[in-house]
Amino acid sequence: xxxxxxxxxxxxxxxxxxxxxxxxxxxxxxxxxxxxxxxxxxxxxxxxxxxxxxxxxxxxxxxxxxxxxxxxxxxxxxxxxxxxxxxxxxxxxxxxxxxxxxxxxxxxxxxxxxxxxxxxxxxxxxxxxxxxxxxxxxxxxxxxxxxxxxxxxxxxxxxxxxxxxxxxxxxxxxxxxxxxxxxxxxxxxxxxxxxxxxxxxxxxxxxxxxxxxxxxxxxxxxxxxxxxxxxxxxxxxxxxxxxxxxx
Numbered sequence: 608x609x610x611x612x613x614x615x616x617x618x619x620x621x622x623x624x625x626x627x628x629x630x631x632x633x634x635x636x637x638x639x640x641x642x643x644x645x646x647x648x649x650x651x652x653x654x655x656x657x658x659x660x661x662x663x664x665x666x667x668x669x670x671x672x673x674x675x676x677x678x679x680x681x682x683x684x685x686x687x688x689x690x691x692x693x694x695x696x697x698x699x700x701x702x703x704x705x706x707x708x709x710x711x712x713x714x715x716x717x718x719x720x721x722x723x724x725x726x727x728x729x730x731x732x733x734x735x736x737x738x739x740x741x742x743x744x745x746x747x748x749x750x751x752x753x754x755x756x757x758x759x760x761x762x763x764x765x766x767x768x769x770x771x772x773x774x775x776x777x778x779x780x781x782x783x784x785x786x787x788x789x790x791x792x793x794x795x796x797x798x799x800x801x802x803x804x805x806x807x808x809x810x811x812x813x814x815x816x817x818x819x820x821x822x823x824x825x826x827x828x829x830x831x832x833x834x835x836x837x838x839x840x841x842x843x844x845x846x847x848x849x850x851x852x853x854x
Contacts, residue, residue, distance in 0.1 A: 609720040611728045612845060613747040613776075617763020619734040621753040621783045624652040626810065627731050629826045629838045630845075635687035637842075639726040642679065642719045644690040646712070646743050647733040648699060651692035656824055657682045664691045666698035668715055669707040675715035676722045683827070688723055712742045735763075736770070747776040749845055751807065753783050756794065761801075768802055779807040779844060786812060807844035810837055 614627045635641040645653040663673040679688040732740040754760040795806045826835050
């Protein structure tokens with residue numbers, strides 16, 4: 608049975624989409640069949656990170672122009688498929704003007720899982736809460752929340768966790784762009800005490816990530832970097848059957 612993992616953040620700039628892309632690549636490289644859907648129609652990113660060619664998108668599916676299976680492009684390693692949010696701005700304007708049936712999203716997720724025999728479905732979301740983000744969360748088996756270690760980001764975590772508490776999904780928190788010298792054990796203890804969700808990983812700020820300018824996925828460009836090991840730690844935490852803290 609496929610597991611649906613939704614990746615979310617309260618604000619932009621946490622590296623949410625980049626982290627998702629790295630997780631997707633590493634999970635697929637490990638032999639599992641992985642689908643990725645960029646539900647961030649307002650500010651799509653995954654088409655650039657995965658260097659997708661022209662073709663139909665999630666927006667085209669929502670507008671009735673294609674089946675969602677046709678919008679999935681094979682990328683990277685065998686068994687990895689990505690559905691871009693949109694191409695160009697015309698579809699965004701049309702969706703904002705005419706709207707769409709929100710029930711098409713979970714139906715499309717289910718169809719992707721069945722058609723491509725997926726083991727894992729990863730959903731990227733818009734920062735903050737909107738129709739697409741909340742609908743994606745409602746489909747989650749695991750909700751992974753990314754936040755930087757600052758007061759504004761962490762106040763948003765409270766809002767997201769409050770919403771997740773009404774959903775039938777596990778929760779996992781990931782601290783991103785952690786400064787050098789941070790006390791990981793103390794951060795883990797405080798985060799889990801305050802937010803009541805396990806800390807799946809602490810991702811340090813890595814200059815090499817910024818140097819890629821979003822043109823390549825980090826695990827692809829630097830497969831032996833310690834940050835890739837941190838991504839693998841997060842994957843192990845997400846695979847765990849229960850909400851277990853990892854020291």
